[in-house]
Amino acid sequence: MSGRVLVGVKRVIDYAVKIRVKPDNSSVVTDGVKHSMNPFCEIAVEEAVKLKEKKLIKEVVAVSCGPQQAQETIRTALAMGADRGIHVEVSGKDYETLGPLQVSKIMAALAKKEEAQLVILGKQAIDDDCNQTGQMTAALLDWPQGTFASEVAFDGDKIKVVREIDGGLETIMISSPAVITADLRLNTPRYATLPNIMKAKKKKIANVKPADLGVDLTSRLEVLRVDEPPQREAGVKVETVDDLVSKLKDAGRL
């Protein structure tokens, strides 16, 4: 086994920022808005670095798809302990339509090229909430998948994954190589320490174009319109339960 783990990290609008929709309703405002690493991607990086510290794997490679700024996100991953980075350059119109299908094709191509033993992704991104990239990547590679992972353990040449599912926790054994997506309780991401931030400056980030990987970025989806959620309206107070029932019936809810 190569002992190499690929971790996907996505640059998203920071969770604390108030999102605004563009006046033409085409998308949200991203110009000049504070961005940071997707929180679930942070958890994915942390898990990969932990595996390396336990000497279960040998190298952590952080991957991000996007414009020039995606390098900042890769640097953060390097500061957390990833060994090197790959920046897949996607910008302009292609970046606007970049979605799970394209990213998973890229991740699959890189996983093969880098002979990865494991691909770890965040379960979903906090901007589009798709929750698809991990699953699609596994399908394209024909690898097993352990999604919504809250615990990952190596068991010989198999991987035990405890998954968070609606009913509780599910434990599965999958063989390697595999795709894992990180859920909230998998770990607590470390603070990037100063020595590691300084060391990250020397780590390499390779530049790759999707065409080099033979990936077609054409999107099958067209975004028609983006709207803000409806403004919250005032509620209505009722005096009795009968009033409540009749109001609900009027509103067509009962």
Next chain:
Amino acid sequence: MALRGALCRLLVNSQRCAIISASRAQGTAAPARRAKVQFNWLDALDLEGQLTEDEIMIRDSFRTYCQEKLMPRIILANRNEVFHREIVSEMGEMGVLGPTIKGYGCAGTSYVAYGLIAREVERVDSGYRSVMSVQSSLVMHPINAYGTEEQKQKYLPKLARGEILGCFGLTEPNHGSDPSGMETRAKYNPSSRTYTLSGSKTWITNSPVADIAVVWAKCDDGKIRGFILERGMKGLSTPKIEGKFSLRASATGMIVMDEVEVPEENLLPNASGLGGPFGCLNNARYGIAWGALGAAEFCFHAARQYTLDRIQFGVPLARNQLMQKKMADMLTEITIGLQSCLQLGRLIDQKKAAPDMISMLKRNSCGKALDIARQARDMLGGNGIADEYHIIRHVMNLEAVNTYEGTHDIHALILGRAITGLQSFTVGK
């Protein structure tokens, strides 16, 4: 009602909008349509745009640690005068101790990064920042700058990790602003190759729990030299100073030496005269210049939020001119102060800084920060004296910060001498 609501939304939105235009500019192409530049009260002169990528990463990472791990402890630590020794190890893990030192397990960052670190810690508490400053500038720095290779190897890595805690002994009960008059003596014993130290030091941050002490004493030849003392040496005691109403979250005490035998290997050979301790103090003063502004920023932001939230006579306190004037003054001093600290940091990194520059900014930042904290306390009214609102703690702390590492007045004399060529420290000539 509706108008006030709209006003509040406008205030909140303009804060958010302002963050938009103040983001990092390095390495990104300019947007096609340049948006109108919005004023950002959080970063009025775009300090963010003047920092390097790693300085920003360092600051952000450490800010998160301070807010998540230090802030929750501080109310009780200050109220009950408890020093959490663990924070030294935690800061060691983060790599923020002795950050500008190259090698020996230290991060080797720029001085600007050191300043940013100090600002984030002091945003929480000046006592915590004092602990960090002492360890980095007053213990690690002298060993690094004046020590032997053996001393560096022996102490620096452990100090960097926070495994051992140090303190700095210069000030004496009878000699504060005037260290040259110190009474602590170090007598050399040729037969045992040791120095015998006798005397006492006071107002020593960390001393009650420190593992080592860098103590400055007058030798037989009348010159002042530095010695590394270790806990356990016979005759060395470090009583705690009781009844302290400032920097309560950090432990302060004395260093009492009753004929302590110190092996000559523990002498710091590369400093003699007051240049040694002053070199350390300048290193610490630089960090304090940044740090005090962090405390001031906290007080400013807290007072702003409080006056926005508190309604009196049907309107938020922030609607009042008296309140707005105070906040305008705070914003101005903090913004200007930060710019001056940035320039100083860059000069130090380029080895183009003179000590008087540091005096000027330590004095300015501390004096202005104390004033801002007091004003902020006033803006909070009765709630301003409760430690739950934090500001009164900063007011208490900044009294000490304004005084230590050279009082406000002493730095004025340093500058006065630089300006006029005439010293005014002593009477006579």
